[in-house]
Amino acid sequence: MTAVESPKPSGPTRHRSYKALEPTRGGLVLRWFWLSAAAVFAFFPFYAMVVLSLKPGAAVSFPESLLPWGGIAFDSYAQVLSGQNIVLWLFNTLVYSLVSVVAVLLFSAMAGYAFAKKRFAGKELMFWSFLAMVMVPFHVTLIPTFLLIANLGGVDEYWGLIVPTLANAQAVFLMRQFIQGLPDELFEAARIDGASEMRIFLRIVLPLCKPVLATLGIFVFLWHWNDFLWPLIVAKSNDMFTLTVGISSLQQQDVPLSVMLAGSVVALVPIFMAYLIAQRYVQEGVTGSGIKG
Template identity: 80%
Template sequence: MTQVTTTRLGLRRRSYLALEPTPVGVLLRWIGLGIAAIACFFPFYAMVVLSLKPGLAVEFPSSLMPWNLSTESYEQVLGGQNVLVWLGNTLIYSIVSVAAVLLLSAMAGYAFAKKRFAGKEVMFWSFLAMVMVPFHVTLIPTFIVLAKLGGVDTYWGLILPTLANAQAVFLMRQFIQGLPDELFEAARIDGASELRIFFTIVLPLCKPVLATLGIFVFLWHWNDFLWPLIMAKSSNMWTLTVGISSLQQQNVPLSVMLAGSVVALVPIFFAYLLAQRYVQEGVATSGIKG
């Protein structure tokens, strides 16, 4: 028996050694990853460099060299255009929508995962069926209803239709289902109300999924073009995507348009940096901390 066990351990060690990469394999892997990183980074590099070269004809590859740079395009964007107004509109649209979607989806996910009530499964799967309905199908009816309610050129008209997010509810429900029921039972025995359980137990344990979901919802709202284009008629209510698109119709130089794109990219970058720590947290780690 001991000899058989030793033989098996020896075979496992040999298989592990066979799986270890050779120096040539490691080098090829790093070369491949480097090429992939350069390919992903190159569009952003080109956008930044070309935005810093106003009034010059684009010639490749000389236009991509980092010299003769000027901030004239950024001064024109931030000074002459309504980019700051569009940026404020986009921040309000994105941040308020993210906060509302996360709160409502967490509440709905907690109810569908841990509460018992009649018709729960039918209601959940009926709500989830919204995923199969394209947004463009409901676009015109939604606009007609909000227009009659006075929602055109208003923030609430932009935000309200985006709050019922079936994907967010589904993700929150699946995550909360994995939380131990003993936590909620112990809290109820201690006399905690449902709101206190939700805000002091459910939300702290859901930090990883809330951060991940928040990034996706923020990106979706930040890059949204069709709905703000329809609901915002005046230029003072445009978002960055609509405003930057309008610059193309005004025969604005390419460097100015790229400068506006860089300005629109910066908040997304910082949003990811702020949420990165929570995205990397595991469920077990967050449970111990909570």
């Protein structure tokens, strides 16, 4: 007995089925409407922050205060940039964020390369034990970490602010997933040509990892720039405050709302610029590190 093959759908039938999956004009309009509403809802807090920061000395009343005209002035920005130690706080935040980004990317790339392409005893156990750190909240280790840094003399010091944040398990995981997708033939050919492991890492691994490095750099920079709890605990003097801690301290000084919002706008600009610089790598890096491996 022979199996009876079911007739294959004709070309026009398949074409009609594909056409049926295409969204209708009404569906496109509805999708555009909901996406536009979500964009406006997400953008509104930033709009309100900028508009209110441009109206110094004015009583806040809604919705009149949110209108982009009437009494616009830059006095709050002049006050923020000329006083309140905002420039020093900005410098501290830049040091904290940029040094942390460079160190985290370097260490996570090294660890990711070792876990992805090197063979050594206990590699899998070590990797999954390190990855288990993701499940431990930072607040659980906050007190022991502070006691260790305090005993080593790291309170009110840049290194005490930076060092505890360098062991980033998420960054190591993403780097390992991305490097696993690189062909082994590249590394074998380099070793045959006599290249050392450091040269392979610098000349092959890092150039090929530019997308995921840019993505991680944005995430790590954003996290450190907005970090509040750890800088609040480690920085004891006003001269060591970061922007988040410094702007928060303004609430205790009876500073006008427009000045606080102007400081928030100043703190937002570097994040926005960093994303604009590396945005073309973000999608490629997330896709490559999240799906491969």
